[in-house]
Amino acid sequence: MKLEQIEFNLNGRVTKALVKPNSTLLDLLHNELKLTGTKRGCDRGDCGACTVQLNGRAVNACLVLAPQVHGKNVTTIEGIGTPEKLHPVQQAFVDMDAVQCGYCIPGLLMCAKALIEENPNPTAEQIRTYISGNLCRCTGYLHQIEAIKAAAAKIRNDSK
Numbered sequence: 001m002k003l004e005q006i007e008f009n010l011n012g013r014v015t016k017a018l019v020k021p022n023s024t025l026l027d028l029l030h031n032e033l034k035l036t037g038t039k040r041g042c043d044r045g046d047c048g049a050c051t052v053q054l055n056g057r058a059v060n061a062c063l064v065l066a067p068q069v070h071g072k073n074v075t076t077i078e079g080i081g082t083p084e085k086l087h088p089v090q091q092a093f094v095d096m097d098a099v100q101c102g103y104c105i106p107g108l109l110m111c112a113k114a115l116i117e118e119n120p121n122p123t124a125e126q127i128r129t130y131i132s133g134n135l136c137r138c139t140g141y142l143h144q145i146e147a148i149k150a151a152a153a154k155i156r157n158d159s160k
Helices: 025-032 088-095 105-118 124-130 142-158
Strands: 004-010 013-019 051-054 057-060 073-075
Touching (some): 013 025, 105 124, 124 142
Antiparallel strands (some): 051 057, 051 073
């Protein structure tokens, strides 16, 4: 199978890669580029564990073919904060005890970040709807919804 050369912006850096035409963005990120925060779950777009942002929108990396990101912007969990300075969504999840085992959390965080960028003041119902594609087996989502509301409020206050 012939490899394709792609170039895209990954977490703020120009990235080049040789990919198979049928390889997924998840395969590229996790296996080739070793960005293991993007988790493999169902491989069908049902669980949200592989959620990343593609041109600012939350997408399931398992459903995007790697060649489709040529010329686009991809943000993974590794690109939104540092251990020294967490992104407000990450900090809110820590502060509100919204993290359990952690497997689904990178996808939930990426989904929450995309939601807040799209809607800076989401209601609890809007949050529930937006994160409905992200499955978590450890929680009932209450802490996560509260964390997303708190992060949105912090981001709104910081932008004033």
